[in-house]
Amino acid sequence: MESYKYLFDLALILLSTKLLGLVTKKFNMPQVVGALLAGVILGPAVLGVMGESSFIKEVAEIGVIVLMFCAGMETDIQELKNSGKASFIIAVAGVLIPIAGGYAVAYFFNRPDMIVSDASGSTFLQNMFIGVILTATSVSITVETLKEIGKLKTSSGNAILGAAIIDDILGIIALTVITSMADPTVNIVVVLLKILGFFAFAVVAGLLFYKFYVMWYEKSGKGMHRHSIVVFVFCLFMSYIAEEYFGVADITGAFIAGLIISCTQKTQYVAAKFDTLSYLLLSPVFFASIGLKVVLPKMDLSLILFAVILTVVAVLTKICGCGLGAKFGKYKGKDCLRIGVGMISRGEVALIVASKGQVVGLMGTNFLGPIVIVVLITTIITPILLKLVYRDAPGESEVSGGFGGNYEELEVYRRGKEG
Amino acid sequence: MESYKYLFDLALILLSTKLLGLVTKKFNMPQVVGALLAGVILGPAVLGVMGESSFIKEVAEIGVIVLMFCAGMETDIQELKNSGKASFIIAVAGVLIPIAGGYAVAYFFNRPDMIVSDASGSTFLQNMFIGVILTATSVSITVETLKEIGKLKTSSGNAILGAAIIDDILGIIALTVITSMADPTVNIVVVLLKILGFFAFAVVAGLLFYKFYVMWYEKSGKGMHRHSIVVFVFCLFMSYIAEEYFGVADITGAFIAGLIISCTQKTQYVAAKFDTLSYLLLSPVFFASIGLKVVLPKMDLSLILFAVILTVVAVLTKICGCGLGAKFGKYKGKDCLRIGVGMISRGEVALIVASKGQVVGLMGTNFLGPIVIVVLITTIITPILLKLVYRDAPGESEVSGGFGGNYEELEVYRRGKEG
Numbered sequence: 001m002e003s004y005k006y007l008f009d010l011a012l013i014l015l016s017t018k019l020l021g022l023v024t025k026k027f028n029m030p031q032v033v034g035a036l037l038a039g040v041i042l043g044p045a046v047l048g049v050m051g052e053s054s055f056i057k058e059v060a061e062i063g064v065i066v067l068m069f070c071a072g073m074e075t076d077i078q079e080l081k082n083s084g085k086a087s088f089i090i091a092v093a094g095v096l097i098p099i100a101g102g103y104a105v106a107y108f109f110n111r112p113d114m115i116v117s118d119a120s121g122s123t124f125l126q127n128m129f130i131g132v133i134l135t136a137t138s139v140s141i142t143v144e145t146l147k148e149i150g151k152l153k154t155s156s157g158n159a160i161l162g163a164a165i166i167d168d169i170l171g172i173i174a175l176t177v178i179t180s181m182a183d184p185t186v187n188i189v190v191v192l193l194k195i196l197g198f199f200a201f202a203v204v205a206g207l208l209f210y211k212f213y214v215m216w217y218e219k220s221g222k223g224m225h226r227h228s229i230v231v232f233v234f235c236l237f238m239s240y241i242a243e244e245y246f247g248v249a250d251i252t253g254a255f256i257a258g259l260i261i262s263c264t265q266k267t268q269y270v271a272a273k274f275d276t277l278s279y280l281l282l283s284p285v286f287f288a289s290i291g292l293k294v295v296l297p298k299m300d301l302s303l304i305l306f307a308v309i310l311t312v313v314a315v316l317t318k319i320c321g322c323g324l325g326a327k328f329g330k331y332k333g334k335d336c337l338r339i340g341v342g343m344i345s346r347g348e349v350a351l352i353v354a355s356k357g358q359v360v361g362l363m364g365t366n367f368l369g370p371i372v373i374v375v376l377i378t379t380i381i382t383p384i385l386l387k388l389v390y391r392d393a394p395g396e397s398e399v400s401g402g403f404g405g406n407y408e409e410l411e412v413y414r415r416g417k418e419g
Numbered sequence: 420m421e422s423y424k425y426l427f428d429l430a431l432i433l434l435s436t437k438l439l440g441l442v443t444k445k446f447n448m449p450q451v452v453g454a455l456l457a458g459v460i461l462g463p464a465v466l467g468v469m470g471e472s473s474f475i476k477e478v479a480e481i482g483v484i485v486l487m488f489c490a491g492m493e494t495d496i497q498e499l500k501n502s503g504k505a506s507f508i509i510a511v512a513g514v515l516i517p518i519a520g521g522y523a524v525a526y527f528f529n530r531p532d533m534i535v536s537d538a539s540g541s542t543f544l545q546n547m548f549i550g551v552i553l554t555a556t557s558v559s560i561t562v563e564t565l566k567e568i569g570k571l572k573t574s575s576g577n578a579i580l581g582a583a584i585i586d587d588i589l590g591i592i593a594l595t596v597i598t599s600m601a602d603p604t605v606n607i608v609v610v611l612l613k614i615l616g617f618f619a620f621a622v623v624a625g626l627l628f629y630k631f632y633v634m635w636y637e638k639s640g641k642g643m644h645r646h647s648i649v650v651f652v653f654c655l656f657m658s659y660i661a662e663e664y665f666g667v668a669d670i671t672g673a674f675i676a677g678l679i680i681s682c683t684q685k686t687q688y689v690a691a692k693f694d695t696l697s698y699l700l701l702s703p704v705f706f707a708s709i710g711l712k713v714v715l716p717k718m719d720l721s722l723i724l725f726a727v728i729l730t731v732v733a734v735l736t737k738i739c740g741c742g743l744g745a746k747f748g749k750y751k752g753k754d755c756l757r758i759g760v761g762m763i764s765r766g767e768v769a770l771i772v773a774s775k776g777q778v779v780g781l782m783g784t785n786f787l788g789p790i791v792i793v794v795l796i797t798t799i800i801t802p803i804l805l806k807l808v809y810r811d812a813p814g815e816s817e818v819s820g821g822f823g824g825n826y827e828e829l830e831v832y833r834r835g836k837e838g
Contacts, residue, residue: 004658004659004662004669005659007484007655007658007662007669008663010481011651011652011655014648014652014655015652022645054474054477055473058425058473059477062700225698225699228699229703230434230437232430232699233434233437237427239423240423240430243423250423273699274699276695276699277696277699279648280693
């Protein structure tokens, strides 16, 4: 007789992530905070009622791919072109400085006399990887907060939205480069050639698929199941080919597949279907799987110190990096601070990157706890700090360009997601 | 480094089940025929490009639970009450006679000198199980055909729809009883008490959940994600409790959970979400997993003979059983034949039951090939035979009661499913 515990586990994961998600939502925090806490509580850190079974692991892996695919689909390339040079500079500075900060903290802690880790790659890459985890801004909490206080359609709000998109893409590039180098036997030139090769392949495959898909879409009826399936197949093949033939992370393939679908301008129907797939099964399992890996008893003093310092660095490097970028982008003093604060929060992408790093051996399993703490704390403090720095800001005025135009649509989409 | 082949496998499953599903749809056959063929082609029987990995197996198991949950949600208990005594008699005869027929065929073939099987339970139960597999009518192909030839809203069409629902419930009861007895060490009285205990538990839990859910639904907004999740959690807990505490099949628990949700009269939104979950990921994997288990080279002469005879018996016992039932229900000669023919086709429920039997050891793995053949052939011939027997039938007139009323809605739902 086989065991049916996986049914119980799945029910418990869905129930607890949703319940705690609704609780955190009541306190104006995103549901990811609750979902993560649910995983930590169920796992060995607190109750220990379940471990990470192969079922949870594999469903979580598909979950990560679908989450990154959705992130790609949500990226509006057209809006990106309009979002301007300032957003670009903010994003670049807001990626480089956290990488440097994360590297510095890891350089100090990731050594045998401080924290013993089970990672296997070169120490330099391991430390760089902590930096890469710190790059990914999760802008949804900022959007909610600015909307609430009526400051979203300001020039700084606009800059944050534009920069957050570019930030995602830069983060994916950094992740791609560093995970491709994880295998110590490979030559760096070969790695870079493979990455370039993958992007070249992605452009060609993307163009071909785009042409086929648009043509086929016009011919067949709208809103049919087959569209979602064809798009999913494309995403899975891109993920597989990235890993198998180019040594590039599967989530990079999924994100690029999403970007290509986003260009078809017919993504709404398909995105809604993947949203259902994600919230009803895949992403609760993913968040729980992260929480299940966190082991509190192993959080000894140096690991706790590492978590605290990493959190402080995560906050400061985004404020300084993005603020500095905003300064270069000709924003004024107070607005630079606002933009920096708006980019603080990290979310699911940081977790996805971290769990990827653990799989390829670039991050020790015991580092996951501190990363979860960074995500939780940055997410909790962002709305509080935002309300503080926007206290004396002028109210919103209709800003042309940037996200001003289709923001309502974006908002409807996000609201739908948070139910 | 882990293997990413599961991404490739999943992409291939989704692509091939959809492509072949669209091909069979072109020939006016349900997509399940194509999906099954896709699995057989990918598996060891033809190409052998993939085997049944643990990932496929576990996703397929969740798929089965969601399919049975949806079947339960689609059951309209209110309509069932209206569908009348005739439908009930048709369903009862159409369950008992196929059980007897299936038992007789298995009695002859399921012995060491004919077909050696890897089943482990008592031979009597094994043979009965083949009978139980033959009970489940899949009415959707009949509905499509009758609609096409404009004979759905006839009195015989109405009887078929009513009988098919009762047929599902009787089949579930038969499955529950027989799988509960699979363990040879248990006492039959204990088994029956446990089954009664489960149904008593289901009534109490169902009532409590129903009260809680309706109250909560009224209070919170409509169409929120949380509704689907709460309902899914209920389904999973019912499935788990059925197996773990009462020794009753998990799919029985899922079906009953679906029945309870169907009583809330607010199932449409939730059912649509599970439909997405099912067609976008779970059910293609389930159909492929069935096909992957079929091993053609092992189909020796006696197994082929068994498949042929079982198919003939499957067809004749439904025609005779349901026809006889219709006769008792005061239908006239030609209409009895029509009703019998309308109940021939077997579909996903037969496959779900068969794969369940294989898991609990009541059916040999090599019997899966013949069952797949029964499903394929009965599904293919049903529309052909239906058109034949309805050739000289009077056209449809609005029939009051039965499914006459809300058929359009049902039709829209089914059409949506087949895209």
